[in-house]
Each structure stands twice: as structure tokens, then as C-alpha cells.
Amino acid sequence: xxxxxxxxxxxxxxxxxxxxxxxxxxxxxxxxxxxxxxxxxxxxxxxxxxxxxxxxxxxxxxxxxxxxxxxxxxxxxxxxxxxxxxxxxxxxxxxxxxxxxxxxxxxxxxxxxxxxxxxxxxxxxxxxxxxxxxxxxxxxxxxxxxxxxxxxxxxxxxxxxxxxxxxxxxxxxxxxxxxxxxxxxxxxx
Numbered sequence: 704x705x706x707x708x709x710x711x712x713x714x715x716x717x718x719x720x721x722x723x724x725x726x727x728x729x730x731x732x733x734x735x736x737x738x739x740x741x742x743x744x745x746x747x748x749x750x751x752x753x754x755x756x757x758x759x760x761x762x763x764x765x766x767x768x769x770x771x772x773x774x775x776x777x778x779x780x781x782x783x784x785x786x787x788x789x790x791x792x793x794x795x796x797x798x799x800x801x802x803x804x805x806x807x808x809x810x811x812x813x814x815x816x817x818x819x820x821x822x823x824x825x826x827x828x829x830x831x832x833x834x835x836x837x838x839x840x841x842x843x844x845x846x847x848x849x850x851x852x853x854x855x856x857x858x859x860x861x862x863x864x865x866x867x868x869x870x871x872x873x874x875x876x877x878x879x880x881x882x883x884x885x886x887x888x889x890x891x892x
Contacts (some may be wrong), residue, residue, distance in 0.1 A: 715758065724760075728786050730745040732779060743852030744842040745832045746823045748892040751813050752846055755779065755800075759786065766801055773802045773809035773825055794884075796875070812871050829855070829862040839865050 711731070719781050755774075774782070774808040777797035784791040785799035800809055808827035815821060820835035830852075833839045841861045842853040855861070878884045 727759065728783065729756075730783055731758075731780070732776075743844055743850045744830055745834065745840065746813065746815070746821065746830060748825070748830065748846060748852075749850065750815075751811075751825070756784075757786065762786075770801065771808070771827065772800045772803065773811050773827055774798075775811035775813065778809075778811075804832040810867070812868060822868065822872060824864055824871075826864070827888075829860075829864070831861065831868060832864070833868060841872060 715729075718727075718729075725792050732755045733753045733756055736749050738747050738749045743750075757760050760788055774797065775807045777795055779797065780793055780795045781799045782799045784793055798809075798882055803809060811825045813823050813825060821832060823830050823832045828843060828845065830842045832842065838859070841858055841864065842852050843848070843855050875884075
């Protein structure tokens with residue numbers, strides 16, 4: 704990690720001196736986070752907690768130094784396109800994380816790699832974990848230096864979160880089976 708920090712620091716120190724820097728949006732994203740010593744939910748949230756670093760002139764002034772909106776890889780392209788401006792047509796299921804409706808803190812659908820069939824819907828402070836052929840479990844969580852997680856026995860929003868997760872999965876599955884993923888106006892791109 705220290706090497707990455709050093710290398711990126713060196714890169715940006717040099718890039719800032721180049722003419723292209725003023726007209727470039729740099730986007731840096733890891734492929735996974737760091738697992739926690741002790742998992743706080745059935746899903747290892749540390750592995751899915753991956754920051755996205757966006758560097759461009761005026762970014763910090765407009766959006767602040769940090770934004771804790773929840774998103775996943777499907778949100779990267781729409782977020783980049785939103786920074787570039789203008790009308791854009793893209794084939795991503797994601798959203799522009801820096802232009803969500805007021806009060807929307809984002810969400811993400813995650814699944815471990817491999818044959819594990821568990822899926823989850825993550826929001827700013829909750830995660831609904833849905834193992835295959837088992838009842839869902841809703842957790843309240845907090846990440847950071849000392850991550851915590853606790854099961855929420857009953858919650859009025861559990862049904863809505865479950866419906867959102869299942870709807871996302873059904874839409875994705877149908878799109879893949881019908882070969883309509885990546886189709887714009889009824890025509891493959």
C-alpha cells in the first residue's frame with residue numbers, strides 16, 4: 704500500500720506539470736478491498752469496500768474531498784460520463800454517483816467470486832444478505848478502523864430492500880438470457 708501511495712504521488716507530481724493535466728479526468732479504482740480479521744456480517748464487507756479516486760481540476764471544490772456514496776463497478780462509467788458533461792447514452796445499469804437525487808446515498812449489489820451463490824444489497828449503513836435457499840438477513844454495519852455489524856431482527860424496510868435486490872437480479876438474469884444486455888433502442892451496439 705505504501706508503494707502505491709508513493710508511486711501515485713510521483714505520477715501526479717509529474718502529471719500536474721504537463722499541459723494535458725488541466726483537461727484530464729484521472730480515475731483510479733482497485734479490484735478489491737482488504738478483508739477484515741473478523742467478518743462483521745456474512746459478507747466480508749472489507750473486500751468490497753473499494754474507494755474510487757477521481758482527480759481533475761475543480762473536483763474537490765465542487766464535490767468535496769470525500770464522498771461516502773455507496774456504489775459498485777457498474778456505477779463507474781456513468782459517474783465518469785457525468786463529469787465529462789453533455790448528453791450521453793451508455794449501456795450501463797449503474798448511476799452517476801455524484802448526481803443522485805437528494806438524500807440518495809447509493810446502493811450496490813454484490814456477490815463473492817466463485818461458486819458462492821450468496822448475494823447482497825448494500826446501502827450506506829445496512830446490508831441485506833441473501834444466501835441461496837435460505838432466508839435473508841438484514842445487518843446494520845459501520846466500516847472504518849473498528850468495523851461493527853449487528854443483525855437487525857425486525858425492520859420495516861427489510862421487505863423493500865429484498866424486493867429491490869430480487870428485482871435487480873431478475874432484471875439482470877432476464878437481460879442476459881434474452882441477449883438484451885448492451886442493447887440500445889432494440890439494436891445491439
